[in-house]
Amino acid sequence: MRSFLQCAAMAVLLFVQPPASGQEGQADTEKPDNIQKLVKTLSGDIAELRFLSDSIGSAEKSDRDALILRRDIRSFRLLKDLAALVTQAAAAPDTAPYKAELMLQLTAMNETASDAIFERISEIEERISQAADQPESGSAVDQIERRAHLQSLEDIRIRYYEALLGLLQSRKMLGLTSENLHERLDAKVSLYAEALAGRIEYFVATRALIQNRARQMPDDKDLKAALMDLEVLHKRTLGRLHTLVPVLDGLGTDSSKYKTVLLQQAGNISVSLFSSQALYAVLDETWMTAKNNFKANGPDLLLKLLIFIAVLIVFRILARVTRRLARAAIDRSRTAMSNLLKNMLVSLSGGSVMVIGILIALSFIGISVTPMLAGLGVAGFIIGFALQDSLRNFAAGAMILIYRPYDVNDFVEVTGASGLVKAMNLVTTTIVTFDNQTLVVPNQKIWGDVIKNVTAQKQRRVDLQFRISYADDVELAERILSEIVTAHAKVLKDPEPNIRLHSLGDWSVNFIVRPWTKTDDYWDVYWDITREVKLRFDREGISTPFPLQDVHVHNATTT
DSSP states (O other): OOOHHHHHHHHHHHHSOOOOTTOHHHHHHHSOHHHHHHHHHHHHHHHHHHHHHHHHHHSOHHHHHHHHHHHHHHHHHHHHHHHHHHHHHHHSOTTOTTHHHHHHHHHHHHHHHHHHHHHHHHHHHHHHHHHHHSOOOSOHHHHHHHHHHHHHHHHHHHHHHHHHHHHHHHHHHHTOOOHHHHHHHHHHHHHHHHHHHHHHHHHHHHHHHHHHHHHHOTTOHHHHHHHHHHHHHHHHHHHHHHHHHHHHHHHTOOOHHHHHHHHTSTTOOOGGGOOHHHHHHHHHHHHHHHHHHHHHHHHHHHHHHHHHHHHHHHHHHHHHHHHHHHHHHHHHOOSOOOHHHHHHHHHHHHHHHHHHHHHHHHHHTTOOSHHHHHHHHHHHHHHHHHTHHHHHHHHHHHHHHHHOSOOTTOEEEETTEEEEEEEEOSSEEEEEOTTSOEEEEEHHHHHTSOEEETTSSSEEEOOEEEEEOTTSOHHHHHHHHHHHHHHOTTBOSSSOOEEEEEEEOSSOEEEEEEOEEEGGGHHHHHHHHHHHHHHHHHHHTOOOOOOOOOOOOOOOOOO
């Protein structure tokens, strides 16, 4: 059987055969520059192949595989240059004087190259088969080197398949029949694709078995190493099948079943894999798998689902009961607590029971909660680092609950916001203004600023001020103010109200009126006394002066 380089040497003789005497300069001049450049490059490729072929026969055994690999790489470059030359020659005008002879030479070289590639593929397949049958021996480095060599042989085989597909396309440009070459290549590629698909399915089944064993023996290093090796082989096999699919498409072979395999494997989805047949096959297989699994495990799954729901319902009821008991215990407790803290404790008690119920429900359906609990520590660290501001609000909320600067329905003024406190959690406080706007204020801003609680005390002093004219009776005004304050039902007797002539203004005599009342009655007292003072002053003829300013006009005397 002829070697690849022997076939290439025959092509050299055909291609670089010198023209008849006296025609060499003319033939070279007639060819365009691009074709002359490709002819020269192709001749160099063939010369390098001849040199490597001669060197392989006399080389040391340790260097032979490396030289063969270099020869394959040169062969791929030769085939690429050959395809480029065929394209340029086919595009040349039919009237070109060099085209007919060049097409004949390229046709002969195409025939020779296709036979040589099939011969080389057979050699590679034989070497792969022999290496796979040999038991692994030697050092770890030798085993790794052997595996790497096998991987390179697999990759080279696929590159030769791609080269044969390129030759098929070149034959169409040369006007040659390709039925025999097409059938041989289709048979080779289809068989190899089936083998790759079978390996992928085998890897998936083996991986599931090793993962199951690894869960049972998490400290077994051999299982972990085997799983890593299997993942590498699985990924490489998927990559080879992915590379082979375009070759099948170029041959016109249905590749939907192989695209289906690739679509089912995560990390190997690309636009080229999507086709109606492949997508339908994936959906159909997924549906059939789910249907079969439901038939086999449906009753057990249904029972576990019912148990899961039942446990959640029971613990939901227990959470409600726990909240009620917690509320009753807190209400009976003599410990001074704000309503905000009471609500928080009640909510936490019910929430804790519900969390325990969820964990128990998950354990009933076979989900291990131990890894979940172990992962909470790592997740808590990551979340805590990412949510530093929220944690500051959380800490501020805890301080507010402990020191109780305000409570529910207290009127507060904080960070420029004022209104009634309606709700609070460990992150924010909700304030509703008197014009019914809702303000959500972060606890960090509240605790880091001055907190003014207007309704914290049970009693408040109402500060009022009234003005009378300098011409009015001061004693009458004092008596009227005292009567109005004393007669008001919501003004407290103790502390006593304070009514005093406070200051003499530029245009008025100013009285202060400071009665005490319950905090809830503050605005009623404020508004009632203000209204009654105005009415009584009008009836008694006491006026409320407006600001006055004297203007003196001097007549200037002119001389």
